[in-house]
Amino acid sequence: MHTGALIIGRDRPRGSGIDDRKLNPMAKSFVTSIDVAERAGVSRSAVSRTFTAGASVSPDVRQRVLKAAQELGYRVNRLAQTLNTSSSNLVGVVGANLSSPFIAKQLDMLSLGLLRRGQQCLLLNAADARSDIAPLIELIFEFRARAIVVLSGEPPASIVDECLANGVKLIVINRLMTRPDTDVILSDDILGARLAAERLLAARCRKVAVVCSGSLTPTQVRRATTFSEAIREHGGEVVRWSEGPTAYETGVAAAHALLADEQIDGAFCVTDLMAIGFLDAARHDLHRCVPDDLSVIGFDDIPQSAWKAYDLTTVGQSFSVLTDAVLAALDHDDGEVSTQMVPVTLIERGTARK
Amino acid sequence: MHTGALIIGRDRPRGSGIDDRKLNPMAKSFVTSIDVAERAGVSRSAVSRTFTAGASVSPDVRQRVLKAAQELGYRVNRLAQTLNTSSSNLVGVVGANLSSPFIAKQLDMLSLGLLRRGQQCLLLNAADARSDIAPLIELIFEFRARAIVVLSGEPPASIVDECLANGVKLIVINRLMTRPDTDVILSDDILGARLAAERLLAARCRKVAVVCSGSLTPTQVRRATTFSEAIREHGGEVVRWSEGPTAYETGVAAAHALLADEQIDGAFCVTDLMAIGFLDAARHDLHRCVPDDLSVIGFDDIPQSAWKAYDLTTVGQSFSVLTDAVLAALDHDDGEVSTQMVPVTLIERGTARK
DNA sequence: AACTCCATTGCACACGTGTTCAATGTTGCA
DNA sequence: TGCAACATTGAACACGTGTGCAATGGAGTT
Numbered sequence: 014m015h016t017g018a019l020i021i022g023r024d025r026p027r028g029s030g031i032d033d034r035k036l037n038p039m040a041k042s043f044v045t046s047i048d049v050a051e052r053a054g055v056s057r058s059a060v061s062r063t064f065t066a067g068a069s070v071s072p073d074v075r076q077r078v079l080k081a082a083q084e085l086g087y088r089v090n091r092l093a094q095t096l097n098t099s100s101s102n103l104v105g106v107v108g109a110n111l112s113s114p115f116i117a118k119q120l121d122m123l124s125l126g127l128l129r130r131g132q133q134c135l136l137l138n139a140a141d142a143r144s145d146i147a148p149l150i151e152l153i154f155e156f157r158a159r160a161i162v163v164l165s166g167e168p169p170a171s172i173v174d175e176c177l178a179n180g181v182k183l184i185v186i187n188r189l190m191t192r193p194d195t196d197v198i199l200s201d202d203i204l205g206a207r208l209a210a211e212r213l214l215a216a217r218c219r220k221v222a223v224v225c226s227g228s229l230t231p232t233q234v235r236r237a238t239t240f241s242e243a244i245r246e247h248g249g250e251v252v253r254w255s256e257g258p259t260a261y262e263t264g265v266a267a268a269h270a271l272l273a274d275e276q277i278d279g280a281f282c283v284t285d286l287m288a289i290g291f292l293d294a295a296r297h298d299l300h301r302c303v304p305d306d307l308s309v310i311g312f313d314d315i316p317q318s319a320w321k322a323y324d325l326t327t328v329g330q331s332f333s334v335l336t337d338a339v340l341a342a343l344d345h346d347d348g349e350v351s352t353q354m355v356p357v358t359l360i361e362r363g364t365a366r367k
Numbered sequence: 368m369h370t371g372a373l374i375i376g377r378d379r380p381r382g383s384g385i386d387d388r389k390l391n392p393m394a395k396s397f398v399t400s401i402d403v404a405e406r407a408g409v410s411r412s413a414v415s416r417t418f419t420a421g422a423s424v425s426p427d428v429r430q431r432v433l434k435a436a437q438e439l440g441y442r443v444n445r446l447a448q449t450l451n452t453s454s455s456n457l458v459g460v461v462g463a464n465l466s467s468p469f470i471a472k473q474l475d476m477l478s479l480g481l482l483r484r485g486q487q488c489l490l491l492n493a494a495d496a497r498s499d500i501a502p503l504i505e506l507i508f509e510f511r512a513r514a515i516v517v518l519s520g521e522p523p524a525s526i527v528d529e530c531l532a533n534g535v536k537l538i539v540i541n542r543l544m545t546r547p548d549t550d551v552i553l554s555d556d557i558l559g560a561r562l563a564a565e566r567l568l569a570a571r572c573r574k575v576a577v578v579c580s581g582s583l584t585p586t587q588v589r590r591a592t593t594f595s596e597a598i599r600e601h602g603g604e605v606v607r608w609s610e611g612p613t614a615y616e617t618g619v620a621a622a623h624a625l626l627a628d629e630q631i632d633g634a635f636c637v638t639d640l641m642a643i644g645f646l647d648a649a650r651h652d653l654h655r656c657v658p659d660d661l662s663v664i665g666f667d668d669i670p671q672s673a674w675k676a677y678d679l680t681t682v683g684q685s686f687s688v689l690t691d692a693v694l695a696a697l698d699h700d701d702g703e704v705s706t707q708m709v710p711v712t713l714i715e716r717g718t719a720r721k
Numbered sequence: 722a723a724c725t726c727c728a729t730t731g732c733a734c735a736c737g738t739g740t741t742c743a744a745t746g747t748t749g750c751a
Numbered sequence: 752t753g754c755a756a757c758a759t760t761g762a763a764c765a766c767g768t769g770t771g772c773a774a775t776g777g778a779g780t781t
Contacts, residue, residue, distance in 0.1 A: 042453065042533075042534070043508075043511065043533055043767095045766090045767060045768090046767070046768070047767080055730085055731090056730065056731045056732080057731090057767090057768085058730070058731060058732080058769085058770085059729090059730070059731080060768095061767095061768065061769060061770085062729095062730090062769090062770090065769070065770090068769090068770090069728065069729060069730085070729075070730090071728080071729060071730090074729085074730085086529055086532065086533075088505065088508045088509050089509055089767090089768080090450070090509065090511060090766090090767055090768065091509040091510050091511075091768095092446045092447075092449050092450050092455070092510065092511055092766095092767080092768090093446075093450050093736085093766075093767035093768040093769090094767080094768055094769075095446050095736095095768090096444070096446050096447050096450060096735095096736050096737065096738090096766095096767080096768070096769095097735070097736050097767085097768050097769045097770085098736085098768085098769065098770095099396065099736070101446070106490075110475070111471060111474055111475035111478065112468070112471040112472040112474070112475035112476075112670070114466070114468075114471075117465060117466040117468075117471035117474075117475075118466040120465055120466070120471075120474075121464070121465035121466035121471075121492065122466075124465065124490050124491070124492040125492040125494055128491060128492055128494075128503075133489060133491075133506065133510070134489070134490040134491070134492075135487060135488070135489060135490075136460075136478050136488040136489075136490040137478075137482060137487075137488070138475065138478040138479040138482055138488075140479055140482075149482075151442065152487065154397075154442045155442050155443055155444065155445040156445050156446065156487070157397065157444060157445070157446055175440055178440065179396075179397055179440075180396070261670070261674065265675075289674070290674075292676075293674055293675035293676050294675065296675075296676075297675040297676070298675070316466070316615070317671065320615060320643070320644075320647055321619075321647035321648065321650075321651040321652070322646075322647050322650075322651070322676040322677065323676065397737095399736090399737060399738090400737070400738070401737080409760085409761090410760065410761045410762080411737090411738085411761085412739090412740085412760070412761055412762080413759090413760070413761080414738095415737095415738065415739060415740085416739090416740095416759095416760090419739070419740090422739095422740090423758065423759060423760090424759075424760090425758080425759060425760090428759085428760085443737090443738080444736090444737050444738065445738095446736095446737080446738090447736075447737035447738040447739090447766085448737080448738055448739075449738090449766095450736095450737080450738070450739095450765095450766050450767065450768090451737085451738050451739045451740085451765075451766050452738085452739065452740095452766085453766070722781105723780100723781090724779100724780080724781085725778100725779085725780080725781100726777105726778085726779080726780095727776100727777090727778085727779100728775105728776090728777085728778100729774105729775085729776085729777100730773105730774085730775080730776100731772105731773095731774085731775100732771105732772090732773090732774100733770100733771095733772090734769105734770090734771085734772105735768100735769090735770090735771105736767100736768085736769090737766100738765100738766085739764105739765090739766090740763100740764090740765090741762105741763090741764085741765105742761105742762090742763090742764105743760105743761095743762090743763105744759105744760085744761085744762100745758105745759080745760075745761100746757100746758085746759080746760095747756100747757080747758075747759090748755105748756085748757075748758090749754100749755090749756080749757095750753100750754085750755085750756100751752100751753090751754085751755105
């Protein structure tokens, strides 16, 4: 009988495990290693060792412990575990506009990669691209995460210092940090912008538009300026637009504003999402014929760009390479910092004149 | 001078706080309340109370503690905090295909809502829609989350039992659970399917296709069968397709397979993503004219459906209502279970003949 | 048989926090 | 001034786990 069993090692006895749950369904607390130890008739250490790889436990004890744990529904408390070993498996991920295709794809692959590596993903939504992400990173600190991945927004210098001081790996994607002590992953904006420019020149464009959003991220600026320079070098004319959020609607607005000028025969949108909006407005609202009298090129190669209605020619960066770069950065030992460049290629589809 | 100060309350002295960090940049461990207490010249209890709302601290002590905490960069350790108070702010979120527009949008709003409520989001990516999510939920248990939100996949019965036994709130979206002891949030599939059927009948369709994916989720089945019944009631003919993943490509494949039959003059795709693929293939590959000789209706109202190239008539469910329902379910006290229905409306656009 | 070596086991401590309890100082009132 | 009521403070314990250390016991060797 378990009912009269002596309760040891616990001040507020909660009964003897599973029986307790059956008798009193309101006892909503998790099973601990003490409960398992009692039931298996061993010490708590034996339980801990059973669930620790490489610890010394006899087969007999191990089996008894596993049986008891199974019966009681025991699960190691990761919080207590982390508290003790002080190495959490949590990775904080900060991002805004999680439903925009580019970010969503990144998050999808990143969270999957982390899971496969045995790490967990603490997701903080920054709501707006221009909102301050410092409080979110503070929150990640509180959870003692060992690494932080920033998908959008730029961490202030004070945060970078804190990360350094506490040994937290900080990985920033597509934000050129002025500081050399942060892991940075960049798409090859320079090459990408040049490829786009060359392609539009090959399409015999004379006057081209470059479309950015109003949130002038370093990446967008780099793409736009490099592109503009390359076009002008070859005698082309460039008109620049930068307003609004990085969204479909911004592409639409840009098209309406820019294509009033009928001389414009080419456009480079620094983001596929804006390119798609631009394309839609050009075709359906302004009745331009793409690619015959207007060539459009995007950047990112989001899934929607391959959809038949768009068939967007774009500068693609491999999401898997990008994700691998993040995961690789996580592996670097403390202090080791790297800047990784994600290669890009021109993906030839149907929106740039041959 | 701090260098010779007596270290109290700590067995492995790590120096006296900030000086330590400057002298030895390799000391990568977080500042604790003990460090703050030392610097402020108070007991550790005072520090804890300073950071606990409603605790009794004199203004003088509070200020000294805050100053010391600020200088040292102290942050409460949520893991230890949770361990003690046993009420974690973590909410586990399980989902597959995080980059598909519908899921991404849900995740975006949910993570934002949780953050605003002071709860954190532990994200587990289930990779594939048909993969077993039980191990992921186990993981969430290990983190002692108080609630689990399942965006896709169906938790096995054993998991439901565990949640019940441990007082973990389990919220399932768009999966009709056979068990009455789970919180369920459902879109109004029945009404939505009827609206779609009525609209296609109003478009004078005689032979219609209904397109599902191969992963026959309860939601998809309910939409498809209700729709089919409604059409047949009015003497219409229905052809059904269910193969492949819930993706754009599946819509394309369905169109290719079904539209060989030239009599088909209407289609209900149980998901917008498939509807968009269907639409694209119908127009660009099969040269059907939508909506003149083919009407198409979708379900979900993802952002892409409003894009000009598609302008998809669809059955919309409000994402904000859905998110609010999830957050409301989190508020229910233990034991209280609810089934919430998310209302739907027909969103009239341009793919169904007038 | 005596001894050494080694695997196994339990005790006790540490991780960083919240909170009870008793002690202390302080204020208000008669 | 004396007393009660009260605010503040620190010591001690609990939360659930991993692990160093010493003790135990068995197997193998001489």
